[in-house]
Amino acid sequence: MSPIDSKPILPGSTIGVLGSGQLGRMFAIAARRMGYRVHTLSPDEDTPTGQVADVEINAPYDDLDAVRQFAKTVSVVTFEFENVPAATAAAAAEHTLVRPSGRVLHTTQHRLREKTFLSQAGFPVTPFRRVSSFDELVSAATALGLPAILKSADFGYDGKGQYRIRSESDFQAAWQAVGQREAILEAFVDYACEISVVGARSVRGEFLHYSAAENRHANGILDISIAPARVPDSVAREAAELTHSVLEKLEVVGVLCVEFFVRKDGQLLINELAPRPHNSGHFTFDANLTSQFEQQLRAVCGLPLGAVDQLAPAAMANLLGDLWRDGEPDWPAALQVPNVKLHLYGKLEPRPGRKMGHLTALAHSTDQALEAVEFARSSLQAKRVPQMATQ
Ligand SMILES: Nc1ncnc2c1ncn2[C@@H]1O[C@H](COP(=O)(O)OP(=O)(O)O)[C@@H](O)[C@H]1O
Numbered sequence: 001m002s003p004i005d006s007k008p009i010l011p012g013s014t015i016g017v018l019g020s021g022q023l024g025r026m027f028a029i030a031a032r033r034m035g036y037r038v039h040t041l042s043p044d045e046d047t048p049t050g051q052v053a054d055v056e057i058n059a060p061y062d063d064l065d066a067v068r069q070f071a072k073t074v075s076v077v078t079f080e081f082e083n084v085p086a087a088t089a090a091a092a093a094e095h096t097l098v099r100p101s102g103r104v105l106h107t108t109q110h111r112l113r114e115k116t117f118l119s120q121a122g123f124p125v126t127p128f129r130r131v132s133s134f135d136e137l138v139s140a141a142t143a144l145g146l147p148a149i150l151k152s153a154d155f156g157y158d159g160k161g162q163y164r165i166r167s168e169s170d171f172q173a174a175w176q177a178v179g180q181r182e183a184i185l186e187a188f189v190d191y192a193c194e195i196s197v198v199g200a201r202s203v204r205g206e207f208l209h210y211s212a213a214e215n216r217h218a219n220g221i222l223d224i225s226i227a228p229a230r231v232p233d234s235v236a237r238e239a240a241e242l243t244h245s246v247l248e249k250l251e252v253v254g255v256l257c258v259e260f261f262v263r264k265d266g267q268l269l270i271n272e273l274a275p276r277p278h279n280s281g282h283f284t285f286d287a288n289l290t291s292q293f294e295q296q297l298r299a300v301c302g303l304p305l306g307a308v309d310q311l312a313p314a315a316m317a318n319l320l321g322d323l324w325r326d327g328e329p330d331w332p333a334a335l336q337v338p339n340v341k342l343h344l345y346g347k348l349e350p351r352p353g354r355k356m357g358h359l360t361a362l363a364h365s366t367d368q369a370l371e372a373v374e375f376a377r378s379s380l381q382a383k384r385v386p387q388m389a390t391q
């Protein structure tokens with residue numbers, strides 16, 4: 001580590017965020033609260049991050065001159081979106097610190113590289129095969145058995161670019177679904193539940209983690225997270241230890257989330273990594289002394305990490321664009337539940353499946369928190385009379 005790397009980036013400095021979605025927005029809120037300035041770069045305009053940042057730069061990620069210019073104006077570049085080209089991180093690194101490093105990004109933005117790294121490092125993962133042609137898909141499926149899940153190697157999120165193969169008659173549709181491009185075939189995991197752990201690692205290698213969250217998905221998109229996860233302590237402890245090892249092995253400076261499958265026998269398998277704050281860690285914004293976003297800020301600035309104590313059991317429910325189908329949701333109705341907090345991301349167009357915001361409930365138990373957040377979310381549409389055809 002050079003002496004420059006070890007000098008903390010102090011309040012008043014400017015942080016650069018690549019990407020401009022809700023993760024960057026919540027990061028920017030945390031950063032501004034601590035007196036930092038925030039610049040964001042992405043191809044979009046009037047973005048969730050840009051609305052909160054001091055400066056929003058509108059350029060494609062492969063416009064390396066724009067990226068270099070952006071990097072020159074900030075003390076450190078971090079990410080809220082990991083699917084930026086390796087060349088983008090490298091161009092930024094010519095002029096400023098990049099945390100986590102381009103190497104972490106390179107590994108985690110590509111499912112095949114990520115799973116290969118994990119399995120070679122001895123982490124438990126479901127059996128998988130590389131698939132780069134239809135014939136390879138057939139032989140991989142024969143080797144792994146069915147059911148199996150075919151996932152595009154890159155640019156997948158929220159269940160996009162994935163196809164569950166139940167029988168041989170699905171092969172063609174699966175190969176089409178991943179765009180007939182490099183993909184990974186994974187043996188299907190018949191799990192009891194899914195959990196995730198957000199960990200943070202500082203410049204000095206200190207590690208802290210949040211309690212494991214229990215995650216429910218709907219249509220491949222995270223729907224509800226409950227924290228702490230309702231799993232045995234031994235499972236939660238092992239998940240935290242595995243998360244620590246992943247951050248160490250990748251030498252992450254920043255925040256990284258590990259998604260796990262918990263098998264019915266309690267055994268953990270790592271599903272995937274996200275080298276940034278994660279949707280399943282949104283509860284920390286309201287429920288923890290230091291949120292995952294402030295922790296990312298502290299880590300990338302070379303500051304000490306903040307305490308991760310959780311103040312109360314929590315549950316988070318995502319608000320997707322589908323909720324807007326019949327008009328603006330009934331916000332006051334949800335806010336009548338006094339232990340529920342509303343977060344909206346400032347997105348202009350509520351498309352189906354698009355993450356527009358979330359609700360977090362804090363309560364005396366996770367079951368009560370879950371009940372409150374589900375009730376609040378259902379209240380958003382409760383008053384609506386179903387639209388009747390008038391003719
Ligand atoms: N091998 C698998 N076995 C069973 N379910 C899976 C498997 N892979 C993915 N899933 C399901 O699909 C969801 C999304 O897959 P994931 O790989 O996490 O992609 P994304 O990047 O879209 O989050 C997972 O959270 C899980 O519910």
Ligand SMILES: [Mg+2]
Nearest residue numbers: 158259271272
């Ligand atoms: Mg996932």
